Amino acid sequence: MKEVCEQFQIKHHNSSPYRPKMNGAVEAANKNIKKIIGKMTETYKDWHEKLSFALYAYLTSVRTSTGATPFSLVYGMEAMLPIEVGIPSLRVLIESKLEEAEWVRARYDQLNLIEEKRLKAICHGQMYQKRMIAAHNKKVRPREFHEGELVLRKILPI
Structure with a gap:
């Protein structure tokens, strides 16, 4: 890849789209579409034939x-x-x-x-x-910690 880029004088940059607020929503939508396709197909080979119907169903459901x-x-x-x-x-x-x-x-x-x-x-x-x-x-149980008690603390990398 590097040689091809040098040959055609292309500046190649590696990047990945990252939108932390949206990635969860996109993943949830994709998961739902996969579920719909899974219910519509008989074999894994015909999923592309059902994709348009699955998308239509997804877009028209409340x-x-x-x-x-x-x-x-x-x-x-x-x-x-x-x-x-x-x-x-x-x-x-x-x-x-x-x-x-x-x-x-x-x-x-x-x-x-x-x-x-x-x-x-x-x-x-x-x-x-x-x-x-x-x-x-409602399900979360409140906990109180006092000075001197031992607790586990997760240290996040910088």
């Missing part, structure tokens, strides 16, 4: 922490199921009968409500965190 689906928080409306295109649902029929100007105005109103939905999801998330903290603190 999160306990926000009380909304990720799709609705991004686009301001719930996702339309593929079956709704072939067999029109009430929502499809209502939108198909709207004139273009009315549809644009309705969509604009929906987009204006996205911020409100996101703020509501943030509030819901904060309440969820408080409930989780209260549940955790």
Whole structure:
């Protein structure tokens, strides 16, 4: 690798993306997607065929922490199921009968409500965190240490 970089005068730098606040969320999302794929596949060889369905299911399921689906928080409306295109649902029929100007105005109103939905999801998330903290603190046993008692102390590397 070093020789190729020297030959083409490429400056190669090793780096890794590190976002401590987000890595846990990404790992949790990946874990959930792997669970969904695991339930959908018969053998390990056909997982790539089910990936799009698993992602669709993940994006359209309601999160306990926000009380909304990720799709609705991004686009301001719930996702339309593929079956709704072939067999029109009430929502499809209502939108198909709207004139273009009315549809644009309705969509604009929906987009204006996205911020409100996101703020509501943030509030819901904060309440969820408080409930989780209260549940955790309920199980934690308070301990008191006095001067002269022996305790184990973990020393972190610098």
